[in-house]
Amino acid sequence: MYTMSSKLKSFSLILIALGAIGLIYSFIAAPSSIEEVQDMLHSSHELHAGDHASVESTVALDEAAHEDNHAEHLFHQLQNKPWAALYVPVIFIFLISVGVFVFYALQNASQAGWSPVLFRVMEGISSYMVPGGILVYVLLVLSSLHLNHMFVWMDPEVVAHDEIIQNKTGYLNTPFFLLRAALYIGGWILFSKLMIKNSRKMDEGFDLRLHKRNFKLSAGFLVFFIVTESMMSWDWIMSIDTHWFSTLFGWFVLASILVTGVTTIALVTIYLKGKGYLEYVNDSHIHDLAKFMMGFSIFWAYLWFSQFVLIWYANIPEEVTYYASRFQDYPLLLFGTLILNWVLPMLILINTDFKRINWIVTFAGIIILIGHYINFYVMIMPGTVGDAWFIGIPEVSALLLVIGLFIYTVFNALSKAPLTVKNGAYLEESKHFHY
């Protein structure tokens, strides 16, 4: 049995505390009125005041009106900033735990022989789906209560003047949105609870009926998931850029979910193995996880490029705006994700021997996790804070808060059951797995 070391426990609690303090500070520091933003703008404008001295009065009037507009826009963006900073890690890390559970279901549905010694690790990480799902849902409810303006289509004033959104209100309306979110999160958690319960029951003695039940549950979950995942990605991410749409967006998000999920399994496994647990896990298991990390990284790059090249080539204004805003305001992050999520993982993990060396897999894994956080950042931030972005106290503290919660939940859940399943149809094969 694994017990969470007090060091790790206090580490995760410190992360939560630090994150919470930073986040409270950023909510307080966010401008609370348009006047504040105007003051901010004026103080920075006074630096160039000399240049405008000779400007005619009519122009000055126009400019003042424009400035007010600009200030209001900036005010909304800066008010959104701490919310969006929290929203990015909350859904990113929730979706990691969902990705781990999807991988677990894939192993069950494909009756894989190599992975059963890793099942408990996957079950432990998927346990974060409960607190993570609640956090996501709370944030979505708060958004729908107009505490922030992350989802412009929730604002009836905007919709009244926007024909494109009006045509979408049959799907994009707040009650239906919240109902769908509850369906996704509730459905995924329900499947995970049922399968983990069967897996724990199997520890008492091998039962073919339990094995078959988990096989059917995982097959059912995968069908349910692929539909809901696609809709989830439209709802939670794509609808932020309400006018824009991409038909492969669900796949693009799925690739991110899967690669970060597999990476997290590898990192947690290597950590536990380093502490002397998981006696049956050998370097062939790590090798297989690293293969998936590299494969899904390339899959992600394939979808990134597929989405980009069609929009770039067709050059249709309503589609191009999505990339135009990112090219203008986020060029470093946008192309940085390609290097972090595709070039580096591919080059580091292409060598067979490197996939079996723990510190290299860890190194590649950390690159992948950072890269995919930025990937989510670039998907969410342009539609919520626009060019007013920077990675500062709100972003870092929100990330620390959620990581702390994740570590605490996952390792706490890992200590609830033996780290290797006691019975399983393919357990022996997995124990003797070698490449």
Next chain:
Amino acid sequence: MASKALHIVFTDDDILMEAVKALREKKIKINEVFCPFPVHGLDKALGIPHTRLAITSFLYGIVGLSVSIWLMNFIMIEDWPQNIGGKPSFSFIENMPSFVPIMFEMTVFFAAHLMVITFYMRSRLWPFKEAENPDVRSTDDKFVMEIIVNDDNIQDIAELVHENGASEIKLIENK
């Protein structure tokens, strides 16, 4: 040089693997094993070094990528400049996204084909080549192991493989 060889027939791949391990433990050199299908782990048990085919494949991929970059630059930009996607920039770097699918395909094409050709050359295989396996049954359901022997150790080896489940042992006099 005249030499003698033993051709030892096995009926099962698991028995073959055990015999290979037992022989290797006694430091007896196994010349060759002929199998009707690839036996998982046999190359490791025989002590054959890991294949370098994967490295050649990576290098061929880089060659393919370079060729495709040169090719697209030549045919689409230099030789007959094309208007790509309504963006007549006539610059390789600005039109690069539309060349990526070709670059990808050429990388795969070069890596795959040149790797297969390398594999044939390395295994000395070509059309109408005569089979090298000594016993036709090794193309059906039998596993044949070949060991070069001399008069001193022939009896020991024969006894050892017999103990390890050989179904047939044949002495071959090479010229």
